[in-house]
Amino acid sequence: xxALLVRRSxxxxxxxxxxxxxxxxxxxxxxxxxxxNYGRAGVLLGLPEGASYLSFILPAAVIVGGxxxxxxxxxxxxxDLTGGFLSRMxxxxxxxxxxxxxxxxxxxxxxxxxxxxxVLVFGALGAETNGAEAxxxxxxxxxxxxxxxxxxxxxxxxxxxxxxxxxxxxFLCLFVSSAFFPAGYMQGWFGAVAQYSPxxxxxxxxxxxxxxKAAGTALGLGVLTVAWxxxxxxxxxxxxx
Amino acid sequence: xxxxxxxxxxxxxxxARTVVAGVDFEVGEGEIFAVLGPNGAGKSTLIxxxxxxxxxxxGRALIAGIDVASRPREVRKVIGGVLQETSVxxxxxxxxxxxxxAALHGLGKAEARRRTGELLSRFGLDGVAxxxxxxxxxxxxxxxxxxxxxxxxxxxxxxxxxxxxIDPTSRLAVWDEIRALRDExxxxxxxxxxxxxxxxxxxxxxxxxQGRIARSGAVDRLKAEVDAPTLVVGVxxxxxxxxxxxxxxxxxxxxxxxDEIAIALPGGTAETAAVVRALDEAAITVDRLxxxxxxxDDVFAEATGGxxxxxxxxxxxx
Numbered sequence: 058x059x060a061l062l063v064r065r066s067x068x069x070x071x072x073x074x075x076x077x078x079x080x081x082x083x084x085x086x087x088x089x090x091x092x093x094n095y096g097r098a099g100v101l102l103g104l105p106e107g108a109s110y111l112s113f114i115l116p117a118a119v120i121v122g123g124x125x126x127x128x129x130x131x132x133x134x135x136x137d138l139t140g141g142f143l144s145r146m147x148x149x150x151x152x153x154x155x156x157x158x159x160x161x162x163x164x165x166x167x168x169x170x171x172x173x174x175x176v177l178v179f180g181a182l183g184a185e186t187n188g189a190e191a192x193x194x195x196x197x198x199x200x201x202x203x204x205x206x207x208x209x210x211x212x213x214x215x216x217x218x219x220x221x222x223x224x225x226x227x228f229l230c231l232f233v234s235s236a237f238f239p240a241g242y243m244q245g246w247f248g249a250v251a252q253y254s255p256x257x258x259x260x261x262x263x264x265x266x267x268x269x270k271a272a273g274t275a276l277g278l279g280v281l282t283v284a285w286x287x288x289x290x291x292x293x294x295x296x297x298x
Numbered sequence: 299x300x301x302x303x304x305x306x307x308x309x310x311x312x313x314a315r316t317v318v319a320g321v322d323f324e325v326g327e328g329e330i331f332a333v334l335g336p337n338g339a340g341k342s343t344l345i346x347x348x349x350x351x352x353x354x355x356x357g358r359a360l361i362a363g364i365d366v367a368s369r370p371r372e373v374r375k376v377i378g379g380v381l382q383e384t385s386v387x388x389x390x391x392x393x394x395x396x397x398x399x400a401a402l403h404g405l406g407k408a409e410a411r412r413r414t415g416e417l418l419s420r421f422g423l424d425g426v427a428x429x430x431x432x433x434x435x436x437x438x439x440x441x442x443x444x445x446x447x448x449x450x451x452x453x454x455x456x457x458x459x460x461x462x463x464i465d466p467t468s469r470l471a472v473w474d475e476i477r478a479l480r481d482e483x484x485x486x487x488x489x490x491x492x493x494x495x496x497x498x499x500x501x502x503x504x505x506x507x508q509g510r511i512a513r514s515g516a517v518d519r520l521k522a523e524v525d526a527p528t529l530v531v532g533v534x535x536x537x538x539x540x541x542x543x544x545x546x547x548x549x550x551x552x553x554x555x556x557d558e559i560a561i562a563l564p565g566g567t568a569e570t571a572a573v574v575r576a577l578d579e580a581a582i583t584v585d586r587l588x589x590x591x592x593x594x595d596d597v598f599a600e601a602t603g604g605x606x607x608x609x610x611x612x613x614x615x616x
């Protein structure tokens with residue numbers, strides 16, 4: 058049963074290139090544009106002497122990819138909700154939590170593929186990828202965490218239209234973190250918020266190749282958001298696990 | 299045969315709004331029971347409570363003797379449901395959906411394969427089973443939806459407006475299937491806005507208005523209670539007001555389409571001659587005159603004071 062649910066979500070994603078292609082391409086484009094703009098301003102931005110901006114921005118690509126994977130999962134679940142298939146699954150005797158297994162697994166797979174591809178592409182372009190293991194382990198966890206958030210909000214809103222706004226808001230949050238620029242470079246309230254942003258912990262952990270910090274942050278976020286998504290699911294389907 | 303659906307004082311409140319208010323009824327084994335009501339009457343809320351998708355605020359409902367509030371998972375083992383929106387994943391093929399549905403109901407592989415073959419054949423889906431659902435017509439999707447709901451041989455089948463939005467030919471096919479299911483012993487509870495659907499399929503109905511049951515019981519008994527037949531008269535628009543005035547002297551008005559005038563004939567069909575004489579004396583030319591026996595529409599009008607919104611027939615509905 059679990060395998061069929063996962064297969065359904067993965068096949069559903071594969072059959073809609075629009076659901077997974079942007080998550081592969083857009084982070085690479087962002088990295089290319091930012092590197093073209095700021096690649097020569099590393100010292101001004103507070104990067105260590107000789108550090109490459111391309112290496113610096115790899116975590117940002119991973120996080121943006123995670124946002125895309127999350128939004129794809131949230132869109133899939135809200136589509137099931139509005140199309141009635143979520144109710145069909147909820148009418149079977151399986152535990153209701155199983156309804157989220159497929160979309161979360163598909164998000165994890167998308168995150169894993171994106172993380173692996175980004176390590177290969179960035180490495181081929183000359184970026185330092187010492188923290189490759191941290192990227193490959195953290196990317197699927199982050200994708201699941203973002204999926205939990207989008208699913209929870211999608212179920213509460215009852216429509217997939219919220220996903221566009223949600224992506225925009227989360228993307229904006231990346232600028233209040235060390236994803237694109239060092240947090241130490243930021244000043245005032247902006248800098249204070251950036252210091253405590255989970256995206257900063259993720260980005261700093263990935264840059265340092267610190268698996269515990271990066272994956273731990275993603276895992277912590279994932280536990281919170283998936284619990285929220287489950288709570289929203291139970292409320293949507295009759296209040297029972 | 300004991301009742302398969304028992305509903306006692308079932309109530310659902312959303313905030314300050316009571317959507318279903320103290321509903322009671324029973325459905326016997328192997329019967330088809332319809333809940334009729336206008337949009338917003340609480341039909342879908344009622345179905346969602348009985349199928350464990352929504353918790354009742356108060357009251358009790360038993361499906362095949364199992365309490366929906368305390369043992370919802372057990373209830374879901376014995377029910378099937380076709381909800382108002384056709385609930386099929388359009389990215390999957392018919393066969394993929396059948397396999398997934400069988401697995402979610404815990405059917406073994408051999409049984410799943412056998413039931414899938416049986417149902418695809420029974421619903422005429424063999425030829426399209428390997429195609430993605432997005433390529434199916436509305437009627438074909440509805441038949442697949444019904445087939446999915448029957449994979450695990452449910453004792454009680456809930457159908458929320460099962461033929462709304464499908465073509466007349468598909469509607470007749472769905473009706474045939476519902477009758478066949480009843481003949482096999484499945485209890486069917488449906489909601490509908492088609493009075494003809496309820497009239498043709500059901501022995502018993504309940505009329506739900508603003509969350510309360512306004513009338514319920516056997517269709518024939520409800521019609522007999524209405525008693526008076528309906529006289530329907532068609533005249534030119536210029537004399538319509540005068541005609542209505544004359545007819546009002548023979549019986550209370552009954553709702554019909556705008557170009558017809560209808561009244562109840564408490565004295566029965568014998569009064570028709572007197573009506574014709576009165577219209578003749580007033581020099582009114584009658585285009586159409588018809589006496590109709592009491593219908594479910596009349597039962598609905600008597601119970602609610604108006605016609606059922608969207609009370610379409612199989613021929614007019616699409």
